[in-house]
Amino acid sequence: MTSPSVAPVGDDNRASTTMRAVPAHGTAAALGWHPTPSLLRALFGGLLLSGLAVVTGRPALLVLGVPLLVTGLWSLAQRPSGGEVPVHSGLAPDVLREGQAGRLVAQLDLRRQPDALWLTMDAVENVALDPAPGARTGRPGPAPSRPVLRSLLEPPESDQPFTAEVSLSITPLRWGHHVLGEARVGVTAAGGGFRWGPITLPTAELTVLPLPGPAETSAPAPHPVGLVGQHRSRSVGEGSELAGVRPFVAGDRLRRISWRASLRPEAVRRGQLVVAATHADQDAGVLVVVDAVGDVGVSEGLHGTSSSLDVTVRAAAGIVEHYLSTGDRVGLQVLERRRVLTLPTHSGALHRRRALLMLAQTGQTSGPIARRLTWSGPPHLALGARSGSLVVLVSPLLSSQVLTQAVTLSRHRTTVVVVDTLPTDVVLPELGHRWSRALAWRLRVIEHDHTARSLALAGLPVVAWHGAGSLDAVLRVASRRPPSLTAGARR
Amino acid sequence: MRWRNALVAALDDLSLAGTAQRGLRLLAVLAAAGAWLAGAAAGAGDSELTLAILMLAAAWCAVTPDSHAGLVVPVALGWQWLAHLDRTTTGWALVAALALVVFHAAMTLAATAPAAADLRSDVVLPAAGRAGAVAVVTVVTWVAVRWSPATGHGGYPALTVAALVLLVVGAVLATVRATHGPPA
Numbered sequence: 001m002t003s004p005s006v007a008p009v010g011d012d013n014r015a016s017t018t019m020r021a022v023p024a025h026g027t028a029a030a031l032g033w034h035p036t037p038s039l040l041r042a043l044f045g046g047l048l049l050s051g052l053a054v055v056t057g058r059p060a061l062l063v064l065g066v067p068l069l070v071t072g073l074w075s076l077a078q079r080p081s082g083g084e085v086p087v088h089s090g091l092a093p094d095v096l097r098e099g100q101a102g103r104l105v106a107q108l109d110l111r112r113q114p115d116a117l118w119l120t121m122d123a124v125e126n127v128a129l130d131p132a133p134g135a136r137t138g139r140p141g142p143a144p145s146r147p148v149l150r151s152l153l154e155p156p157e158s159d160q161p162f163t164a165e166v167s168l169s170i171t172p173l174r175w176g177h178h179v180l181g182e183a184r185v186g187v188t189a190a191g192g193g194f195r196w197g198p199i200t201l202p203t204a205e206l207t208v209l210p211l212p213g214p215a216e217t218s219a220p221a222p223h224p225v226g227l228v229g230q231h232r233s234r235s236v237g238e239g240s241e242l243a244g245v246r247p248f249v250a251g252d253r254l255r256r257i258s259w260r261a262s263l264r265p266e267a268v269r270r271g272q273l274v275v276a277a278t279h280a281d282q283d284a285g286v287l288v289v290v291d292a293v294g295d296v297g298v299s300e301g302l303h304g305t306s307s308s309l310d311v312t313v314r315a316a317a318g319i320v321e322h323y324l325s326t327g328d329r330v331g332l333q334v335l336e337r338r339r340v341l342t343l344p345t346h347s348g349a350l351h352r353r354r355a356l357l358m359l360a361q362t363g364q365t366s367g368p369i370a371r372r373l374t375w376s377g378p379p380h381l382a383l384g385a386r387s388g389s390l391v392v393l394v395s396p397l398l399s400s401q402v403l404t405q406a407v408t409l410s411r412h413r414t415t416v417v418v419v420d421t422l423p424t425d426v427v428l429p430e431l432g433h434r435w436s437r438a439l440a441w442r443l444r445v446i447e448h449d450h451t452a453r454s455l456a457l458a459g460l461p462v463v464a465w466h467g468a469g470s471l472d473a474v475l476r477v478a479s480r481r482p483p484s485l486t487a488g489a490r491r
Numbered sequence: 492m493r494w495r496n497a498l499v500a501a502l503d504d505l506s507l508a509g510t511a512q513r514g515l516r517l518l519a520v521l522a523a524a525g526a527w528l529a530g531a532a533a534g535a536g537d538s539e540l541t542l543a544i545l546m547l548a549a550a551w552c553a554v555t556p557d558s559h560a561g562l563v564v565p566v567a568l569g570w571q572w573l574a575h576l577d578r579t580t581t582g583w584a585l586v587a588a589l590a591l592v593v594f595h596a597a598m599t600l601a602a603t604a605p606a607a608a609d610l611r612s613d614v615v616l617p618a619a620g621r622a623g624a625v626a627v628v629t630v631v632t633w634v635a636v637r638w639s640p641a642t643g644h645g646g647y648p649a650l651t652v653a654a655l656v657l658l659v660v661g662a663v664l665a666t667v668r669a670t671h672g673p674p675a
Contacts, residue, residue: 037559038599045565050657052569059636060572060584066657067629068565069593074621111607116614118604133507133607139614191621316533 007172013417032196033040033080042072050148074077075193080112087185088109089201095357098175098211098302104204106185109222110164114189115139119166124179124252127206130169134181140164173301175313175360179203181235209356211302213311213318214468243323248273285345286323287331288355290316291395291402292362294337296444304427308396313359315465318392319419320359324352329358334362335402390415391464392471397462398444417474419457419460424446493626501555508590510647511615516553519597523549523564526590533583535575539568549594564594585633591628596622 075231186197331345
């Protein structure tokens with residue numbers, strides 16, 4: 001028993017696909033092979049003209065009718081066998097990043113090379129399809145190995161079964177959970193004389209991870225407290241960066257002995273071994289808090305203007321990626337109007353994916369990942385970080401409720417940094433008059449500036465988000481302060 | 492209002508059609524017009540009503556190629572040759588028949604996939620080859636008919652025999668696969 005070959009149509013990038021069998025959708029007529037209007041036109045038109053030619057003795061009518069009749073009979077002789085065509089469909093992969101291309105794939109088990117296999121999908125917002133109208137056609141399958149006349153006369157079971165594949169390229173332009181448009185697949189065979197389908201494929205759902213904004217920072221995280229990581233501790237301990245030399249004491253590791261320093265005359269005179277002391281390498285506990293209570297502006301996807309929530313989510317993704325890449329432990333809280341999404345502090349690549357998945361669920365009410373990761377509750381900051389941790393609040397500074405809690409948090413020996421993500425150029429929704437929209441935006445900006453000033457007065461550093469290096473200045477200042485001198489403690 | 496909604500939906504589809512699809516639909520309309528002109532050149536120039544019906548049907552087909560409106564075109568052409576011309580078989584009959592082949596092939600290819608789908612060469616070329624083979628059969632038929640001897644009663648025995656042979660061959664081809672099909 002050999003497995004059938006797969007003949008593709010469409011893109012060649014073969015990501016692993018979880019294919020699902022497609023249940024029967026559509027009308028009863030659509031589930032089997034059925035004749036097309038083209039076949040009926042050829043047969044009826046050809047028979048009518050040929051019949052009239054014979055009955056009325058008009059040979060010109062036979063010249064008109066014979067080509068149609070030949071075409072119809074040719075299609076009839078090549079008609080496909082069997083009614084059922086098993087279909088499998090799926091997304092490859094079903095989790096993408098913004099701007100990353102995936103594929104919607106449909107596979108059909110056929111017995112004979114069709115004229116065309118096609119796949120269409122209705123357009124949805126923030127998802128780009130390639131080809132652009134959302135339709136692709138092709139003629140998959142092995143080339144016929146027999147002469148035409150022989151293939152006409154041979155029984156259908158002599159045809160080798162094969163799996164035909166057709167795919168559409170899908171590129172999401174905005175993070176979140178997307179329900180893709182209705183997709184249909186169909187096959188035309190026998191010179192356009194017979195058609196199978198179209199059938200509607202199961203609705204595909206796509207989770208799109210935010211594209212992290214560049215968030216690299218050269219400043220260290222203030223007051224790291226863990227035992228592993230890349231940040232240099234103020235205290236001496238196990239690490240790699242040299243802090244100095246000191247006399248050997250009981251308990252020191254032998255490999256720490258600096259033989260070069262021990263051979264110096266003063267060390268020899270005292271009869272002491274000298275060991276190299278290092279700064280302890282420590283990790284930082286970072287809690288990234290996303291203020292998703294409101295959203296200002298219209299999101300036009302990856303290549304258009306961004307809403308405030310777009311900027312917030314992408315900035316948070318960048319900050320999370322940066323700290324996780326340096327070995328720190330990162331927690332995440334997404335504060336929405338009616339719920340809080342919480343991801344406990346952890347580190348590692350898997351945690352990075354979990355964090356991005358959670359950010360993709362921001363503002364989404366559906367999707368399996370949202371259901372797994374979330375719990376409902378009032379939008380307040382539940383501090384999962386230890387005292388002394390760094391809290392990065394990513395906010396467009398429009399929700400006084402969240403910001404009040406941030407100030408409260410800063411009074412618990414925690415370094416809080418506020419990242420301002422209100423975009424400077426927003427596209428406002430087409431509501432009301434133009435002057436009223438401009439006025440509303442102006443009021444928003446005034447409110448935002450007032451909030452930023454209030455936070456600064458309360459001792460919380462506020463930095464505008466502009467990508468890599470945004471946090472450098474405030475983190476350096478925070479690092480120089482002792483942990484006890486946080487904003488709240490100083491008051 | 493169903494036809495109106497269908498027309499609006501079809502026009503929406505047409506607006507999404509690619510270059511190949513639009514070209515095929517234009518070709519179908521031109522082929523239908525060409526078939527009528529061939530009849531007119533043969534002496535049926537006074538069949539304006541036929542022309543109107545033909546062009547209406549061809550335009551409808553161009554918008555909705557996957558419809559039964561295409562059947563009107565061969566019927567209208569048959570009427571033109573039956574009602575307005577005598578029994579002679581001129582070279583214009585071959586031109587009209589070839590135009591009809593082009594019309595049918597273009598409509599069939601346009602209906603192969605939705606309007607928005609791109610028609611690639613691996614779909615178009617086999618269809619063109621098929622249409623070419625049918626065109627060869629058409630020429631052979633015209634040659635046979637043109638030079639077959641007529642009886643004194645105005646009949647064409649060769650024509651009748653050829654039509655019957657064609658029907659028998661078609662019936663055999665159509666049933667042979669059914670009789671060899673897998674058991675239910």
